[in-house]
Amino acid sequence: MHLRRVNPFKEILRPLGQLLIFIVGSAAVISAITLLIALLLRSTRTDIDILQVTLVLLPQVLIDGITLGFMYAIIAMGYTMVYGVLEFINFAHGEFVMFGAFAGVELLIWLNAQGVLKTADLWLALIWIILAVLVGMTISGTLAVTTERLAYRPLRGSPRLVPLIAAIGVSFLLQDTMRFLQSAINGDFYRTFPEFGPFAQRLTLFTIDMNGRPINIAIQYKAIMLIAFGVVMLVALNYLVNATRLGKAIRSVAQDQKTAALMGIDVNRIIALTFLIGGALGGAAGVLWAFRFTRVDPYMGFIPGLKAFTAAVLGGIGSIVGAMLGGMVLGLLESFSAAYFSIFSRGAFGAEYKDIFAFGILILVLIFRPQGLLGGKTTQKA
Amino acid sequence: MSVHATSTNRFLRIFSGPFGALLALLYAIGVTYILTQDPRSLLGRLLLFSALALIYFIPQRPAVKFLLGAVIVLTVVPTIGLRNPFLLEIGFQVAVFATLALGLNVVVGFAGLLDLGYIAFFAVGAYLWAFFGSQQIWHINEAPGTFTVYPYFPFPAWWFWLFIPLGILASAGTGILLGFPVLRLRGDYLAIVTLGFGEVIRVLANNLDKPINLTNGPQGITPIQRPPLPAFLTTPELLATLSQWAGRPINANDIYGFFFYFFGLLILGVTIVIARRLDRSKLGRSWTAIREDDVAAVAMGVPLRRTKLTAFAIGAAFSGAMGVLYAANRTFVSPETFSLTASISILVMVILGGLGSIPGVVMGAAVVTLLNIDILQSLSLQLSSLRQGPDSIPLLGIPWRELPTQLDPARYQRFFFGLLLILMMIFRPEGMVPAERARLELHEGDAEPIPDAELEGDITPDEKLAD
Numbered sequence: 001m002h003l004r005r006v007n008p009f010k011e012i013l014r015p016l017g018q019l020l021i022f023i024v025g026s027a028a029v030i031s032a033i034t035l036l037i038a039l040l041l042r043s044t045r046t047d048i049d050i051l052q053v054t055l056v057l058l059p060q061v062l063i064d065g066i067t068l069g070f071m072y073a074i075i076a077m078g079y080t081m082v083y084g085v086l087e088f089i090n091f092a093h094g095e096f097v098m099f100g101a102f103a104g105v106e107l108l109i110w111l112n113a114q115g116v117l118k119t120a121d122l123w124l125a126l127i128w129i130i131l132a133v134l135v136g137m138t139i140s141g142t143l144a145v146t147t148e149r150l151a152y153r154p155l156r157g158s159p160r161l162v163p164l165i166a167a168i169g170v171s172f173l174l175q176d177t178m179r180f181l182q183s184a185i186n187g188d189f190y191r192t193f194p195e196f197g198p199f200a201q202r203l204t205l206f207t208i209d210m211n212g213r214p215i216n217i218a219i220q221y222k223a224i225m226l227i228a229f230g231v232v233m234l235v236a237l238n239y240l241v242n243a244t245r246l247g248k249a250i251r252s253v254a255q256d257q258k259t260a261a262l263m264g265i266d267v268n269r270i271i272a273l274t275f276l277i278g279g280a281l282g283g284a285a286g287v288l289w290a291f292r293f294t295r296v297d298p299y300m301g302f303i304p305g306l307k308a309f310t311a312a313v314l315g316g317i318g319s320i321v322g323a324m325l326g327g328m329v330l331g332l333l334e335s336f337s338a339a340y341f342s343i344f345s346r347g348a349f350g351a352e353y354k355d356i357f358a359f360g361i362l363i364l365v366l367i368f369r370p371q372g373l374l375g376g377k378t379t380q381k382a
Numbered sequence: 383m384s385v386h387a388t389s390t391n392r393f394l395r396i397f398s399g400p401f402g403a404l405l406a407l408l409y410a411i412g413v414t415y416i417l418t419q420d421p422r423s424l425l426g427r428l429l430l431f432s433a434l435a436l437i438y439f440i441p442q443r444p445a446v447k448f449l450l451g452a453v454i455v456l457t458v459v460p461t462i463g464l465r466n467p468f469l470l471e472i473g474f475q476v477a478v479f480a481t482l483a484l485g486l487n488v489v490v491g492f493a494g495l496l497d498l499g500y501i502a503f504f505a506v507g508a509y510l511w512a513f514f515g516s517q518q519i520w521h522i523n524e525a526p527g528t529f530t531v532y533p534y535f536p537f538p539a540w541w542f543w544l545f546i547p548l549g550i551l552a553s554a555g556t557g558i559l560l561g562f563p564v565l566r567l568r569g570d571y572l573a574i575v576t577l578g579f580g581e582v583i584r585v586l587a588n589n590l591d592k593p594i595n596l597t598n599g600p601q602g603i604t605p606i607q608r609p610p611l612p613a614f615l616t617t618p619e620l621l622a623t624l625s626q627w628a629g630r631p632i633n634a635n636d637i638y639g640f641f642f643y644f645f646g647l648l649i650l651g652v653t654i655v656i657a658r659r660l661d662r663s664k665l666g667r668s669w670t671a672i673r674e675d676d677v678a679a680v681a682m683g684v685p686l687r688r689t690k691l692t693a694f695a696i697g698a699a700f701s702g703a704m705g706v707l708y709a710a711n712r713t714f715v716s717p718e719t720f721s722l723t724a725s726i727s728i729l730v731m732v733i734l735g736g737l738g739s740i741p742g743v744v745m746g747a748a749v750v751t752l753l754n755i756d757i758l759q760s761l762s763l764q765l766s767s768l769r770q771g772p773d774s775i776p777l778l779g780i781p782w783r784e785l786p787t788q789l790d791p792a793r794y795q796r797f798f799f800g801l802l803l804i805l806m807m808i809f810r811p812e813g814m815v816p817a818e819r820a821r822l823e824l825h826e827g828d829a830e831p832i833p834d835a836e837l838e839g840d841i842t843p844d845e846k847l848a849d
Contacts, residue, residue, distance in 0.1 A: 089570045154808050160569045161496050162807050165733060168498075168726060169803025176797030183788030302722075306581075309574060348593035355585055359578035366571055367563050 015238035022325045059217045061339045069331025070230025074285040075308035076323035078278030084254040084318040085274045091167035094305020095174035100136030100283025101290040107135050117196035125197025136283035144279025179298040190297035193290045310362040316372025397440035414458050421466035424760045464628040470643040477646030480747035481653045483731040485700030491738035493693035494673030496573040499580020503698035505720040506556045507549035507705020512603040512715040526591050526599045542609035553702025554695040561694035587717040602716025642711045730799045736813025762792040
C-alpha cells in the first residue's frame, strides 16, 4: 500500500455519502418489492385494500428498519474488524453488546433512583444517554480486551475450530456470569430501561391525505437519536480506520501479521486495540438496543449478534463499508418481514418468521456469493 | 484394545493381572454395597460411574474389561434401579446423549465439519413420533389448548417399532437437506449456518401451530404413546416378585423404566459398533482426509460432495432413532428441549471426551449428563432445603432464606459448559480420552515423546500430567 495524503474532510464525507446511498438504495428496493407484492395480491383480497394498508404502514416500517439497520451495522463492525485482523468469528461479540447494555441501564437506573432523570428536558436527557453509552462502551471495551487476553490469545495459531469453540464457551460463560451478578444483586436477572425525557414524543414530518383521511407521517425523537448515534459512530469508525495512524496499523495487521510485525508494528497491541474498538462499538449498540427495546436480559445479545454477523457476511466480512450495507439491508428486511409477512399471508404466518428470513438470507448469500455483496475476492479461507 | 505396559502409570498398574481384575471387581462390589445401603446417595452414583471409568482405564484384556463393565451396566444398575428408579433414568439419559454425541462426533470429530445445530436432527426424530404417536393428527385444524384429549390414539402403539427406522430415515434426509447447501462452506461459516439451521428448526417447531397445527406450538405435543410391553413382562406374578425384592410396589410404569434403559443401551451399543466400524472403513479414512486437507483429499480422488453428505446423513441418522425413543420415553415433546444450549451441550460432550475418540465421547456424554441432571440438580435441592432452614451462609452472615431463588445452580448449565469449553480448548483441546491422531496433531510442537501407536486412544494420568 502506497502512502497517500489523507484529506480528513473527505474521510468524513465519503462514509456519509455511502451511508446515504445504502439507506436510500436498499429502502427503495425493498419498498418497491413489497409494493409489487401488495399490488399482485390486491385482487385476491376483498375485505381490505391491501395496497393502501401497505402504504400507510410503510413510513413507520422504514424508520424502524433503518434504526434497526444502524444497530446491526454497529454490532457488525465488531465482527468484521476482528475477522479482518484474526480471521476468526468472535462468537462472544453479542455478549459484549449485552454487557454494555446492562452497564448503561444500571447507570440510568441508579441516576433515576437519585431523582436526576425525572426533571431532565430533551438536552439534559440526551446528555444522560450519551453518558450511558460511554459507560457501556468502556465496560464492553474492557471486557473485550480481557477476553482476548485470557481466552483468545493463548489459542492463536491453533487449528481453526479451537478458538471458535472457545468463543462459544466465552459467550455461554458471559451470559450466565451476568445472570449470576444480576440475580445476586437484584434478585432477578432482567432490567428495564428507565423511562425519562421526551423521547417517546413524535415529530410530525408531513401529513398525507388518504381518501379523505389525514395520515400523519411522524418520527419519534427516539428514532432520530438512534439514527444520529449510528451515523456518528459509523463515521467516526471509518475515520479511525481510514485516516489515522492506528487505522493504518490495523489495516496492515489485517493484511499480513508477519510483515506488519517486521515493519515495527506491535501486532499484539493492535489486535487488543481492535478488540477494544469492536467491543466498545458493541457496548454502545447494546445501550442503544436497550433504549430502543427497553428490556435487557443476559441472553439478549445472542440473536442480535447472530443477525449482525449475518449482516457482516452479507456485506462481505472484513469490509467495514460492507458491514454498513449489510446491516442496513438486514434491518430493513427484518422490519419489512415482521410487518408485512402476516398481512400478506392473512395471518397464517406471524412476525416470528423474521428470524427464519434472516438466516435464510445468510444461507443464500453464503451459497451464491460467499464473498458478500461488496467483497472483492473470496474471503473464506480454510 | 491392547495396552502397552510401559505407558501405564503406577496407580493403574495395581489393576493388572488376575489379581487386578479381582481388585476392580471388589471396588465395583464395594460401590454396589454403598448403593444398596442408600440407593439415593449421589456419592454412590458418582462412585458407580467412577468404577465404570476405572474399568475402562485399567490394564486388562478387553474381554475382561468388557465383562466387568457389562456386569455393572446389566446387573448392578437394574438391581439398584429397582429401589431407586432415578438411576435407570440417568442411565437412559446417558445412553440417549452418548448416542447423540457419537452422531455429532461423526460430523465434527471424523469429518471435521463443525455443526452447531445438531439437536435439530434429534428434534426431527422426536417430532416425527410425537406427531404420529399422539392424537395431534386429529387436531391439525384446532388451535393449541382448545381440544380435548381422548383415551384412544389414531395409530396403534406398536407402530413405534416402525418409526425407529423411519426416524433414522427422516433425520438422515434432513441431514442431506442441510448438507447440500452448505457443501461449499468450511470451518466457521459452516458453524454459523448450522447454528442458524438449528434455530430455524426450533422456530418452526414453535410456530407451526398455524396455519395448520402440526407441532402444537410452544405448548408441545402430549400425550405420546409408549411402545406396548410384551405381556410376560407385566404379569401380576412378576410384578409381585419384583415388588418383594425392591421393598416397594412395582407397577407397569417401573417396567417401562427398565425397558427404556435397556433399549437405550441397545441402541447405544449398536451405535458404538457402527461408529467403530465406520472409523476404520474406507469412508472413515475419506472423512479423515477431508478433515485434514480437503484439497489434497480431492486430489487423491476422494469424492468431496459425497463424503461430506454421508457424514451429515450418518451423523444425523444416529440421533433420529434416539429422537423417536426419547419422545416415547417423555410422552411429551416441546421446542424447549431443542434449544441451542442443547446443541452446545452435545458439543461439550464431544470436546470434553475427545474429538474423534469413541470411548472419549461416550465418557464425555456420561460426565456432562451426570453434571446436568444429577449433580447440579442435587446441589439445587440441597440449596432449597438450606433455604427453608434457619441457618446463615458461613462467612457472609446472610440467612440462606434470603438467597434469591434465581441463584439455583441448576439454572447455570451454560456457565459450566462455557467454562468447560474454554478450559478444554486452552489446556487440553484433544479431550479426556483423545483420539490418537488428534493428540499428535494438537501437540505437534511439543517435545514430549510420542506414545506407542498401539494405544489407540488410551490415555493415562502420566500423559495427562505431561500435557
